[in-house]
Amino acid sequence: GENVEQHPSTLSVQEGDSAVIKCTYSDSASNYFPWYKQELGKGPQLIIDIRSNVGEKKDQRIAVTLNKTAKHFSLHITETQPEDSAVYFCAAHDYKLSFGAGTTVTVRA
């Protein structure tokens, strides 16, 4: 089955700097890659997603890139703000969603 690895497990950035989270996947059949943000005690919230026929997608300060050849995809957050502090999960979808272990992002004011 699909195996998703996510790095780093924790990330601390200064407010205004960029944050980058990277994920790799194992199943070349995976064709859909969502990213979720989870705040403490809440359910994950979809923040951006990308399908395999697209290499990059942007939504304001958030962008996702996909390299199908290398089987990795990344989340980029620019101009980080304190409200960006949360746990972020990547996922890859072949016949079901497989999640990475999560990255705890802390934005220092």
Place this chain on the structure above:
Amino acid sequence: DGGITQSPKYLFRKEGQNVTLSCEQNLNHDAMYWYRQDPGQGLRLIYYSQIVNDFQKGDIAEGYSVSREKKESFPLTVTSAQKNPTAFYLCASSMGGPDSGTDTQYFGPGTRLTVL
């Protein structure tokens, strides 16, 4: 308000008891899912249902059971056979199932189950 609701938010259970977690959605989604989340880990799929009266096991179905009698509802029962049930349980739904192209999953707020 459209969305996914889960109840209760917190649940305490004694060892040996079965307990049922509620999940309801008013998004008119066909597919629904149950995940388990443990501290420091990603989400693991317990069961999913693509249509009423049909459901499939996920990666960690042992000790759990589900039903899908209505499109809006997908309750999860944690049975006494589940050896380590303390966890955060998340329900999700999507318009279509896998391979439908409309499989973006949206999550509820979760239920935290603690076994005493």
